[in-house]
Amino acid sequence: MNGHFVISLDYEIHWGVFDKRSVEDYKQNLQNVGLVIDRLLELSKKYNVKLTFATVGFLFAKDKDELKAFSPKNKPTYNDKKFSPYPMLDSIGHDENDDPFHYALSGINKIKADGNHEIGTHTFCHYYCHIPGQNIAQFDDDLNSAIKIAEKREVPIKSLVFPRNMIDPHKAVDQPILDVLKKHGIASFRGKENSFIYNIHITKFYKNWLIFKVLKFLDAYVNITGSNTYDVFKINNDKSLINLPSSRMLRAYSNKFKKFESLKLKRIKKGMTKAAKKNEMFHLWWHPHNFGAQTEQNFANLEEIFKTYKSLNKDYNFESSTMTELTNKIKASL
Template sequence: MNHNTSSNPAVFVLSLDTELAWGNFVRVKDPLKKTQMFRTRYCIQQLLDLLETYNIRATWAVVGHLMLDACHPDENGVKHPQAIRPAYSWHPGDWFEDDPCTSLQEDPLWYGMDIVNKIRSCAVPQEIASHSFAHQIFGDPGCHWACADTDIRLAVFAAQALNIQMDSFVYPKNSIAHQTVLAKYGFRIYRGEGTEWYNRFRHPLLRKILHFLDDLLAVPPAADTLHRDNDNLFYTNGNMMYQSMEGLRKLIPLRARVRKAKMGINKAVAQGKIFHLWLHPFNLASDPTRLLAGLEEIFKHVKNLEDAGRLVNLPMRELPAFFGIKPDPADVLINEGTANYIR
């Protein structure tokens, strides 16, 4: 079911997958990528400055472990013993084996309470959403229901400790599964798999090639609607990922990225739909000056359309209310071992 009509004003949504080392355990061992990770905090601050300048409210999907300033193994040396481990065929070891179990001061790529505080102190209110606790891939067969349940529970607890209420969820790798767990913990909306045409192809290499060509040629992205799934959760599909300038992506001109985003926004305005742009702050670190300049051009376009009354900018959590859908008063959860967690 979708909840948009052509009479609705268009909506611009920006979601930011904030992961640091949790996004890819192999990447953090690569010297170049590790340098980019250390540069990510600078990119986040510059991005927050742009959001303030253009009055953009974004949804920051933060890995729950980044909400910690420290963690320690238990008396048996087990890291995060409350977490049921996934059993991925491609990751035979303990999912937490690379977690240093130290502190923000000692290992800032694994902790990010300072980042969360920066987001919360932004002059333009930002949404903090969940990107899971430990970036497990929910749609993989190795992540069973109990594994997803403990991961999301830990993410919710980490947010509760900072007095953060999370209503929105972004799946790691956009791998959608276990929506019943989201509903159990009071989430109302998540980002869907995406509307990109090349995702219909199953072969990973073919998808990557088509994705590259799609960006290189600035193929106009689709606009989309607000949907509701069988678990009574809403979802808004991503329409365009703002890519890094790493590897072959260096060949994609900045103007192509900006033009592509503007075309998607214009299509949403023409159709009264949602345009959902998303990115990883880490990717900005591949060329901060140029990529942030490109985002600024996109934000200027959003601001001009907002000033003309043709577009509104919303975080994910506000989409259902914007389209006139009231929250369910039964959305109350009492978490085991904690105070009431009320939505």
């Protein structure tokens, strides 16, 4: 099988940062997400690149009544209540017209109408699997709600991205989480890079969070963890659930570090080239709201990446696939 280029986008708007930032604190990024979605669809069409939009279930709701109606009775009981979005529901707007920070059905409909991309799930409420206090039954009910509200929009959910990448697929403690995915017909998920700086349990290592944050930042510009490309057959032997790990997060353009933008792009393009030559997978990801500020610079960077993809597609038959498209190819060959 040829090498594959996978892009997954954590589509969440304010639900992805509600425990860290208010709407006012992050307003520019959040209010431009709709425009970012439009431009992503336009640019991906130009270069024939396929995207997987891992979408928070809340965003499928047409209004607050529907959001509450699909919410599970068994909600996450985090020890630290700030991680639960449910207390916020009474204070958000009624629908997307008066609150585009917490609803996105129009954006979902545009992605669906495009027909070239996949809509996956980012759980129903941006569920944190490694935060103490929640349990597997609550995660099960959350995922069921995510699938049911998507079904109402005639969107089949076959892939999942864990919020904050809270999954350790090689550890026994997280096997029940993966079993829930199988139960609900999820065929693939985005795992983490195969490096110690990414594969840490957030609660266990919280006291060292700054060290890992710095290392991850540096890894975007200089080679600390390698290319993180994958032979998808070596890392998967279970047909029932396919792991498509992250290779690199596309960090947003930064005026503060603009002198190093070329290093960031070079690192990504080198990884893509290795994957193309070795028939491996390169999996890039970010959040649409990352492009809400410095939008022109961010899309200029993305277009450079897409141009590299087109060149690799021509020279090595490097293929752009959604998560489910690649999953189906892997399953057919296992």
